[in-house]
Amino acid sequence: MSDSSHHIVSYRTYGLILVLLLCLTGISVAVTQIELTRWTMAVALLLASTKSFIVLAIFMHLKFDEKIFRVMVAFVFLVFAAVIIVTFLDYAFR
Amino acid sequence: MSETAVHHDEHRDDLGSKLGMWLFIFTELLLFGGLFIVYAVYRHANQEAFHLAAKQLDVTVGTINTVILLISSMTIAMSTTAIQKKDKKLTLILIGITLILALVFLVNKYFEWSGKISHGLYPGSPVLEELGQGDILFFGLYFFMTGLHAVHIIVGMVFLGVGFMRVKNDRLSFDNYQLLENGGLYWHLVDLIWIFLFPLFYLIT
Structure with a gap:
């Protein structure tokens, strides 16, 4: 179909993204080894979210694909966030 | 439009195929x-x-498996670049490396589970x-979630294995590689889930 306009991502870009992801993994391992008590969970999840954003954008080509894919993925994550919020509102006010 | 002018176009919708893969994801x-x-x-x-139970898990094994999955994600992403550049040999090598890394991940998982x-x-x-109760829940979730992830x-290995065979037989090439891209998307999903499981x-803890 739209193959002629298909964006070819360079090997170099993928390599640099891998290095970035490995660095973020290293940071999350290091951060969780020191006892930051209640901040540990937040920092670890923030780093995991950053990593997943990078994987979605570059490895899964969302950055280069048609806009509809980005809209759909954003919608699914919003639905998931809403379910988390509703669940914890329930647990917080029991 | 005469009857003789009918030609056989290949019925293919790459964008629709990718959309379907995303909906499944x-x-x-x-x-x-x-x-x-x-x-x-x-x-x-x-x-x-949960705090005490999580301390039983080996961070080193978990980190090694994370690195393995991240590298395999890169190699499978690179394979779609290689196929678009019409480099069949490199495409096969990159899919092959991904499959080997997937196997190494499973071997690590086997030893980890056996240890537990x-x-x-x-x-x-x-x-x-x-x-x-807390430990029963932690290890129940650990075995179920890492087990479902291993499945x-x-x-993913079967999916990418089919892609490998099709590239090898020239049934999948630079102008018709959606199956490989979809396999890649699935593989990245597996990576994505592990990014949170880890x-x-x-x-x-």
Whole structure:
């Protein structure tokens, strides 16, 4: 179909993204080894979210694909966030 | 338009194919998402037990498996670049490396699980019965979620294996590589899930 306009991502870009992801993994391992008590969970999840954003954008080509894919993925994550919020509102006010 | 002018176009919709793959990925994300919520709620209810139980897991093995999956994600992403550049040999090498890394991941998982089981830590074990409700929940979720993830690794290997054979037989090439791209998307999903499983089970104690 739209193959002629298909964006070819360079090997170099993928390599640099891998290095970035490995660095973020290293940071999350290091951060969780020191006892930051209640901040540990937040920092670890923030780093995991950053990593997943990078994987979605570059490895899964969302950055280069048609806009509809980005809209759909954003919608699914919003639905998931809403379910988390509703669940914890329930647990917080029991 | 005369009858003789009918020509046989290949019926193919690459964009539709990719859209279908994404819709399937959404169901997978919500399946694991639901399990993450179960984990969060039980962790909230059994904080002390989850804290102690998580210390039983080996961070080193978890980190090695994370690195393996990240590298394999890169190699499979690179394979779609290679096929678009009409480099068949490199495409096959990159898919091959991905499959080998997937196998190494599973071998690590096997030894990790065996270690836990030999210590009497498996669903329904007498050791866990003695440890109490929080540990039963933690290890139940650990085995179920990492197990379901491992099943996805195996399915991904079959998916990418089909891609490998088709590239090899020239049934999949630079102008017709959607199957490989979809296989790649599935593989990245497996990586994506592990990105969250790793901190939740291994890192946060």
